[in-house]
Amino acid sequence: MSELLTAVAATGPLAVGWSLHTLFLRRRVERARRDPLTGLPGRDAFTTTARRRLRAPGGVVVLVDLDGFKQVNDTYGHAAGDEVLASAAERLAVWAKVRGGCAGRLGGDEFAATITCPVPSDLPVELHALGELLSAPVTFRDTELRVGASIGAFAVAGLPDPVFDRALRRADEAMYAAKRSGGGWLIADGPVPAMTTTNGRRTGRPGTNPRSGGSR
Numbered sequence: 001m002s003e004l005l006t007a008v009a010a011t012g013p014l015a016v017g018w019s020l021h022t023l024f025l026r027r028r029v030e031r032a033r034r035d036p037l038t039g040l041p042g043r044d045a046f047t048t049t050a051r052r053r054l055r056a057p058g059g060v061v062v063l064v065d066l067d068g069f070k071q072v073n074d075t076y077g078h079a080a081g082d083e084v085l086a087s088a089a090e091r092l093a094v095w096a097k098v099r100g101g102c103a104g105r106l107g108g109d110e111f112a113a114t115i116t117c118p119v120p121s122d123l124p125v126e127l128h129a130l131g132e133l134l135s136a137p138v139t140f141r142d143t144e145l146r147v148g149a150s151i152g153a154f155a156v157a158g159l160p161d162p163v164f165d166r167a168l169r170r171a172d173e174a175m176y177a178a179k180r181s182g183g184g185w186l187i188a189d190g191p192v193p194a195m196t197t198t199n200g201r202r203t204g205r206p207g208t209n210p211r212s213g214g215s216r
Contacts, residue, residue: 035105037082038089046104050114051164053102058118059156060101061167062127063175064092064134066109067148067183080140084147085109087138095130112168120155127151127185150179154188166191 033045041049053059066088073081089103092111096103100116117123131151137144152175156167170188178186 035089038086038105040089040093040111041102041104043104043106046102046106046112047164049102050104050112053100053114053116054156054163054167056100056116057157058116059163059167060115060117060123061154061156061164061171062096062113062115062130063106063152063168063171064088064111064113064130065150065175065179066134067150067179069109069147072145072147076140076143076145080143080145083140084138084145088134088147088149091133091136092130095133099126112171117155120157123153123155123187124185127153127187131185148183150175150183151185152176152178152188153185159191 033042034040035042040046050061054061066084069081069084072084085105088109089105089111092113093103096113096115101114103111103113105111115126117126131149134149135146137146139145152171152173154167154170154174156163159166170191174186174188178184
């Protein structure tokens with residue numbers, strides 16, 4: 001009997017140690033799935049969460065591309081550009097979280113988010129608020145840095161599976177149209193893509209043009 005008690009007692013620290021090791025590994029995996037600069041989930045991690053969030057009624061996919069970011073980077077340096085990206089990510093994350101969604105960084109100065117907006121007529125107000133938020137100045141070494149934002153959105157109501165892939169593409173098209181018009185926001189109407197694709201991506205995106213690498 002005493003031998004059994006001794007054996008059970010001995011497994012306690014081992015079990016605790018293994019649990020801590022497992023938790024440590026999970027946190028390492030989670031950190032690896034996040035963008036090191038902004039702390040936002042990367043494309044794959046964001047996609048996983050976004051698919052789940054879009055099951056809620058009123059789901060909306062939002063795509064954001066910063067306007068004037070290259071000029072800030074070229075004028076004030078990469079440290080200033082990093083500050084702009086980090087600030088934009090934090091603002092977008094707060095905006096999305098308050099509205100029952102999530103945010104992620106897709107790469108460069110491009111971000112994505114989901115929100116829940118059960119009343120369609122409220123969406124323009126929400127997007128306008130996001131545009132104002134992202135356009136607010138960022139203070140860097142006593143200098144106010146300003147960028148704008150081109151925002152595209154697509155509400156997934158009534159959209160058949162796969163919901164996220166189609167919705168992200170439509171939001172991307174709306175964002176691109178807004179950018180061509182000088183910025184601001186635009187809501188895509190209908191699930192049918194309006195632009196051609198190259199290798200499964202909107203033609204004109206980086207990587208779709210074999211000669212120039214694509215452009216916006």
